[in-house]
Amino acid sequence: MEFLHAVIVLSNFVIIPAITYGSQLALGALGVTLVYGILRFSNFAHGDTMAFGTMVAILFTWWFQSIGVSIAPLPTALLALPIAIVLTALLLLGTDRVVLRFYRKQKSAPVILLIVSLGIMFVYNGLVRFIIGVGDQRFSDGSRFIISARDFKKLTGLDEGLAIKTTQVITVITAVMVVALLFWFLNRTRTGKSMRAFSDNEDLALLSGINPERVVLYTWLIVAALATIAGTLYGLDKSFKPFVYFQLLLPIFAAAIVGGLGNPLGAIAGGFLIAFSEVFITYAWKKVLTYTLPEQFAPSGLMQLLATEYKFAVSFAILLVVLLFKPTGLFKGKSL
Amino acid sequence: MTDNFKTYLLFAAVFLLIVITGFIQSWNSALFILNMGLISAVMSLGVNLQWGIAGLLNVGIMGFVGLGGLATVLISMQPVPEAWNAGGPRILAGLLFGVLTITLSVWVYKKIKNARWRFISILIFLVCSFFVYKSILTPGVVAVEAVNPAATGYLGGLGLPVLLAWPVGGLMAAGAAWIIGKTALGLRSDYLAIATLGISEIIIAILRNEDWMTRGVKNVAGIPRPVPYEIDLQASENFVNRAASFGLDPTTASTLFVKIAYAGLFGLVLLLLVWLSQRALNSPWGRMMRAIRDNETAAQAMGKDIKSRHLQIFILGSAVCGIAGAMMTTLDAQLTPGAYQPLRFTFLIWVMVIVGGSGSNLGSILGGFLVWFLWVQVEPIGYWLVDLITAPMDPQSPVRLHLLDSVAQMRLLTMGLFLLLMLRFYPRGMIPEK
Numbered sequence: 001m002e003f004l005h006a007v008i009v010l011s012n013f014v015i016i017p018a019i020t021y022g023s024q025l026a027l028g029a030l031g032v033t034l035v036y037g038i039l040r041f042s043n044f045a046h047g048d049t050m051a052f053g054t055m056v057a058i059l060f061t062w063w064f065q066s067i068g069v070s071i072a073p074l075p076t077a078l079l080a081l082p083i084a085i086v087l088t089a090l091l092l093l094g095t096d097r098v099v100l101r102f103y104r105k106q107k108s109a110p111v112i113l114l115i116v117s118l119g120i121m122f123v124y125n126g127l128v129r130f131i132i133g134v135g136d137q138r139f140s141d142g143s144r145f146i147i148s149a150r151d152f153k154k155l156t157g158l159d160e161g162l163a164i165k166t167t168q169v170i171t172v173i174t175a176v177m178v179v180a181l182l183f184w185f186l187n188r189t190r191t192g193k194s195m196r197a198f199s200d201n202e203d204l205a206l207l208s209g210i211n212p213e214r215v216v217l218y219t220w221l222i223v224a225a226l227a228t229i230a231g232t233l234y235g236l237d238k239s240f241k242p243f244v245y246f247q248l249l250l251p252i253f254a255a256a257i258v259g260g261l262g263n264p265l266g267a268i269a270g271g272f273l274i275a276f277s278e279v280f281i282t283y284a285w286k287k288v289l290t291y292t293l294p295e296q297f298a299p300s301g302l303m304q305l306l307a308t309e310y311k312f313a314v315s316f317a318i319l320l321v322v323l324l325f326k327p328t329g330l331f332k333g334k335s336l
Numbered sequence: 337m338t339d340n341f342k343t344y345l346l347f348a349a350v351f352l353l354i355v356i357t358g359f360i361q362s363w364n365s366a367l368f369i370l371n372m373g374l375i376s377a378v379m380s381l382g383v384n385l386q387w388g389i390a391g392l393l394n395v396g397i398m399g400f401v402g403l404g405g406l407a408t409v410l411i412s413m414q415p416v417p418e419a420w421n422a423g424g425p426r427i428l429a430g431l432l433f434g435v436l437t438i439t440l441s442v443w444v445y446k447k448i449k450n451a452r453w454r455f456i457s458i459l460i461f462l463v464c465s466f467f468v469y470k471s472i473l474t475p476g477v478v479a480v481e482a483v484n485p486a487a488t489g490y491l492g493g494l495g496l497p498v499l500l501a502w503p504v505g506g507l508m509a510a511g512a513a514w515i516i517g518k519t520a521l522g523l524r525s526d527y528l529a530i531a532t533l534g535i536s537e538i539i540i541a542i543l544r545n546e547d548w549m550t551r552g553v554k555n556v557a558g559i560p561r562p563v564p565y566e567i568d569l570q571a572s573e574n575f576v577n578r579a580a581s582f583g584l585d586p587t588t589a590s591t592l593f594v595k596i597a598y599a600g601l602f603g604l605v606l607l608l609l610v611w612l613s614q615r616a617l618n619s620p621w622g623r624m625m626r627a628i629r630d631n632e633t634a635a636q637a638m639g640k641d642i643k644s645r646h647l648q649i650f651i652l653g654s655a656v657c658g659i660a661g662a663m664m665t666t667l668d669a670q671l672t673p674g675a676y677q678p679l680r681f682t683f684l685i686w687v688m689v690i691v692g693g694s695g696s697n698l699g700s701i702l703g704g705f706l707v708w709f710l711w712v713q714v715e716p717i718g719y720w721l722v723d724l725i726t727a728p729m730d731p732q733s734p735v736r737l738h739l740l741d742s743v744a745q746m747r748l749l750t751m752g753l754f755l756l757l758m759l760r761f762y763p764r765g766m767i768p769e770k
Contacts, residue, residue, distance in 0.1 A: 041526075042526040042529065042530070044395075044529075099756055099760070102760060110525070110526070111391070111393055111525045111526070112759075112763075114393065114525075114526060114529065115393075115686070115690065115759065116756065116759055118395075118683055118686055118755065119687075119752050119753075119755035119756040119759060120752065120756070121683070121752070122679070122683065122687075122748050122749070122751050122752025122755060123748075123749055123752035123753060123756070124752075125679065125748050125752070126745050126746065126747075126748030126749030126750075126751075126752060127749060129742065129745035129748065130742045130745040130746065130749060131742075133741075133742060134745075243677075246678070246679075247537070249533070250530070250533055250534055250537060253530045253533075254530070254534070257527065257530060261526075301474075305466070307545060309541050309544065309545045310538070310541055310545070312534065312537045312538055312541060313538050313541065315534070316531075316534035316535065316537070316538055319530065319531065319534060320519050320520075320531065320534075323519055323520055323523060323527055323531065324519055327523050327524075327527070
């Protein structure tokens with residue numbers, strides 16, 4: 001019984017949140033890793049791309065709510081998602097056309113493109129703050145819980161509750177679907193295969209008659225979809241604040257590098273690794289330990305390894321360890 | 337000759353902009369722009385060392401600047417004896433234990449050759465020592481933070497002259513840079529970028545949350561000044577008479593005097609650093625650095641140790657940022673950990689370096705002044721512009737109100753566009769490297 005309680009507390013506060021957060025990070029890291037693999041630069045504007053996509057989703061959610069359209073019990077934001085993806089794709093393609101294509105034609109060094117992406121980051125960031133402001137926005141509606149802690153207790157007769165939020169389930173299901181679709185696309189379709197070929201060896205791909213502009217076009221479309229979905233899911237689960245999205249850049253990059261930059265499978269693994277470590281290390285273990293340990297060893301403190309404010313330190317520490325001992329990442333990534 | 341003439345002209349133009357600000361707005365704000373411009377110039381000089389001369393991408397400037405700020409508090413604030421009695425030794429012991437742990441695990445890492453045993457033993461050792469470390473540190477921290485939390489609640493500093501904090505800030509930033517450089521240099525350039533981004537977020541998180549050291553978000557105010565206080569000046573007969581002879585009332589004269597005194601100090605530091613960097617740039621060492629930047633393989637073939645040269649210049653550049661951070665906190669006379677934002681303290685400095693001209697010391701100084709001027713002035717100009725454009729609208733229309741409300745965000749947009757346009761059309765900056 002005690003052990004069961006410990007398991008439930010653990011799932012409620014650690015495992016389920018970590019899976020959710022991990023899915024969001026994985027989607028974000030996939031976007032970063034695709035840009036890195038195909039366009040060959042670290043895109044610092046990715047966090048703000050996510051913020052832009054989410055902002056559009058929020059604006060349309062508000063509009064749908066005002067005209068009474070809803071898909072309850074699911075959140076209205078899901079309905080707004082396709083529109084947000086399209087608009088974000090337009091923004092990214094526009095940016096590519098106006099800004100990035102020039103440097104691609106010049107074959108600029110990756111580090112120059114990185115600096116260019118800093119400029120893009122500023123512009124997107126300003127744009128988002130200009131349109132929606134810097135404040136916190138909650139836009140999740142529909143039913144809040146699949147099963148609430150109280151229902152769970154009533155149902156099972158246990159002392160500890162297990163709450164599963166709707167947004168958590170939606171996040172995981174969407175992430176699985178998106179990842180499956182992405183891998184199907186990359187491995188089975190002609191365009192996907194040409195993208196992989198382009199990423200493996202640009203010159204060889206060009207020789208085989210692959211149109212680079214087409215590859216770039218599809219890359220941005222996919223990145224727009226990934227970024228918007230990741231951002232909207234994160235916003236639904238927590239809340240939307242432009243600055244927080246900018247800060248997500250660090251765990252996302254850590255996830256992509258840990259998994260091996262340019263490797264989609266690695267990005268997913270990295271996302272979950274970072275998320276689980278972050279939640280494990282910032283969780284206060286007191287309750288779980290009280291249930292599992294014999295009474296005389298029950299801890300008196302919170303048993304929290306690090307305060308939540310230091311969650312960035314976790315991604316950073318993992319990143320450092322990987323950089324020191326396995327610079328290409330856990331899965332074989334590119335090293336340019 | 338024409339190049340030199342253009343340089344003079346550009347500097348004169350920026351100077352003119354500041355003077356115009358003095359006439360149109362007020363001399364106080366003109367001097368504020370000048371002072372922060374001097375500090376920004378020092379920061380961009382540091383970044384230019386790393387990026388312009390060695391091609392190293394540091395996006396953690398905010399962290400090094402924050403360390404400089406921390407140095408100001410640790411050096412110049414008066415110590416709080418009650419807090420020291422309550423938990424000072426305990427905290428010191430905890431920190432010492434932490435350092436010992438890390439030294440010991442590095443030693444173990446070198447000692448054990450079997451990879452798996454090495455990993456397991458170090459992991460167990462680190463986890464156990466972490467709990468010991470926490471159990472030593474936490475009671476001390478709690479005790480210190482309980483001492484009169486509204487006014488102190490921290491250990492205070494050493495009570496030394498504040499000017500000493502500037503070199504110390506540089507040293508602290510250099511230490512952090514050494515740790516980062518050791519791990520991330522020698523790998524791909526993007527890795528250094530991500531690693532520096534990470535360390536800067538962590539340093540700022542420490543400043544915000546370790547109340548026993550920095551009072552966290554409660555801020556440390558009243559940091560001693562290297563220049564006289566306005567009140568003392570106003571009380572001095574001599575100063576009042578001198579001000580009257582210029583036709584100024586004592587209050588204005590004293591605020592201007594203080595700002596000018598700061599500008600003098602900052603100017604001295606800037607001149608010293610520029611002189612040093614110019615000398616370094618034109619020395620054999622500088623030529624070697626540029627050779628490494630332009631072709632690493634060739635430089636390596638000539639027997640240059642690239643990794644340690646990179647480490648060297650990375651540490652130097654970060655130290656310059658640390659000095660600038662200490663100067664800034666001295667000017668503000670308070671440490672506000674909540675105010676450190678990466679867009680303002682990291683990426684804006686990058687705009688300065690790129691706009692000024694990467695690789696050129698004078699360029700990055702010019703960029704520092706110009707971009708800082710724009711950063712301050714875009715908001716009033718933007719407000720005026722939006723007001724003008726939306727004037728035909730109903731004064732209460734929500735669109736107009738929203739636009740006027742979000743004018744403050746225009747500066748990000750402007751800076752981004754400025755950076756992109758410069759990169760596209762003048763990639764070598766306003767004063768290109770020779």
